[in-house]
Amino acid sequence: MRSSTLGEFIRFVIVGIVNTGIYYGVYTFLVYTGLFYIAAHFGGFITAFIISYFLNCHFVYHVRPTLRKFLKFPLTQVINMGLQTLLLYLLVDCLGWSEILAPLPVLIITVPITYSITRWVLKDKKG
Structure with a gap:
């Protein structure tokens, strides 16, 4: 992996961590204000x-x-969620892995794939 691509990937992971914090912060805030937890989940996710x-x-x-890029961006999350769900199912239901441990290799597999898809969606073809 070239150093510029490695830098992008590291920044991508950092953004993922920040987004997790943003989601959870908005979610918990909305739950504590009395919003139904599913509505709070959607509020946190959209934010x-x-x-x-x-x-x-x-x-x-x-x-x-x-x-245009903003409208294509959800594609990255749909593919990510679908792949994560499939891999999680295969590891837990088909291979008998622990449902607590199975998400770890799933993330290791899907984060680079999601990075590549997001890069493809957001960067110009020459980028």
């Missing part, structure tokens, strides 16, 4: 998702945000 888009554009890939 973190929008912030993730801008952080990925500016901090990770150094690209200008556009409406």
